[in-house]
Amino acid sequence: MKTNPIDPRLNEADLNAALAPDNDAIVPSSGFVSSVMMAVHGEASAPAPIAFPWKRALPGLIAAAILAAYLSVSLVAFLRSGGVRHILFSSMGWPAILAPLFRHATDALWLTVSLAVCLASLLFCRRLITSG
Amino acid sequence: MTTAPQSEPHFTDEAVVARVLSGDTAAFEAIVRRWQSPLVNLAWRFCRDRARAEEMAQEAFLRAWRNLAQFRGDSAFSTWLFALAANLYRTELRRIPATMLSLDEIAEPPDPVIAGAALDQSARDESLRRAVLALPPKYRDAILLSYFHEQDVPSAARTLRLPEGTVKVRLFRGRELLRSKFSRPRSGINAAPGSVLPAATHPTEAQTP
Numbered sequence: 001m002k003t004n005p006i007d008p009r010l011n012e013a014d015l016n017a018a019l020a021p022d023n024d025a026i027v028p029s030s031g032f033v034s035s036v037m038m039a040v041h042g043e044a045s046a047p048a049p050i051a052f053p054w055k056r057a058l059p060g061l062i063a064a065a066i067l068a069a070y071l072s073v074s075l076v077a078f079l080r081s082g083g084v085r086h087i088l089f090s091s092m093g094w095p096a097i098l099a100p101l102f103r104h105a106t107d108a109l110w111l112t113v114s115l116a117v118c119l120a121s122l123l124f125c126r127r128l129i130t131s132g
Numbered sequence: 133m134t135t136a137p138q139s140e141p142h143f144t145d146e147a148v149v150a151r152v153l154s155g156d157t158a159a160f161e162a163i164v165r166r167w168q169s170p171l172v173n174l175a176w177r178f179c180r181d182r183a184r185a186e187e188m189a190q191e192a193f194l195r196a197w198r199n200l201a202q203f204r205g206d207s208a209f210s211t212w213l214f215a216l217a218a219n220l221y222r223t224e225l226r227r228i229p230a231t232m233l234s235l236d237e238i239a240e241p242p243d244p245v246i247a248g249a250a251l252d253q254s255a256r257d258e259s260l261r262r263a264v265l266a267l268p269p270k271y272r273d274a275i276l277l278s279y280f281h282e283q284d285v286p287s288a289a290r291t292l293r294l295p296e297g298t299v300k301v302r303l304f305r306g307r308e309l310l311r312s313k314f315s316r317p318r319s320g321i322n323a324a325p326g327s328v329l330p331a332a333t334h335p336t337e338a339q340t341p
Contacts, residue, residue, distance in 0.1 A: 014256070014314075016279075016283075017253075017257065018256070019261065019275070020279065020282075021173070021279065021280040023257065024177065024261060025169075025176075026173060026176050026182055026185070027169070028168045028169055028172040028186060028189070029186060032189075032190070033161060033164050033168060035186075035190060036168075036189075036190050036193045037160070037164060037170060040193070040197050041158075042340065043194065043197070043198070045156045086292070119282065132283075
């Protein structure tokens, strides 16, 4: 079907002619294959990525899960006991909100220890990665 | 376009894949040589920038090499390769669009009545190709892949990993959008939109799976 040259409207033949593969093709540059193969060989010779040390991380993950469960249970117990209402309607303001957090020195101690363990495990992981 | 222009008669794609998977990295070159033209040209259709097309095609080959073990031979290697490449190109286009022009900003074809001259066919073709890139992605992809596969809808559907009916509907609607852009009545011409369309069914996407 020949396109009418004075018809500005697009018809099927125009579309097919414009988008036909033969009318809209380029030839890859001469160095394309070597460029791809260089990249492939580069990847092939690169060391395999370090797998995450699941075995070593497992104790930490279990401890974190237990801690999360403990905190969740504590939070639920706290909410059920009406602690939130007590804090919100307390006339003492925000110091009263923060006070329970530091009421027991042992809690603060455990918090500090857990933070220290987190920091130590982070440093240990970094050392494992950098030492290869 | 989708046939392997530089085929090596001694090794099928599947045989080369087996060699690569057994550790012969250099054997992958046969695949690159065989499929470089289709993959570069497919990328070219998506971006219309030669340098970027080659970059995207290179990335497609690299991705194919990385994921070669996932090719199970359920379909032809070319089907797997084109699907992988098309998926990559679409992702790349979402990241950096090929054109910042909207469909309304694509240059209008010259008005032959006013200009009194024949249409510049090559300029119009190029306008059309760029207009395809300005279509919504689902219509753009259907049109690009359909024409890349020489209007073989089943092949385009396999590459896009979509049902054939869906591709047909998107193809139809994409063409309609292009026609509405390139068939606007100009001064002195009362062209009813779609009046030059050949008789065609109007499939609906809702009817397709």
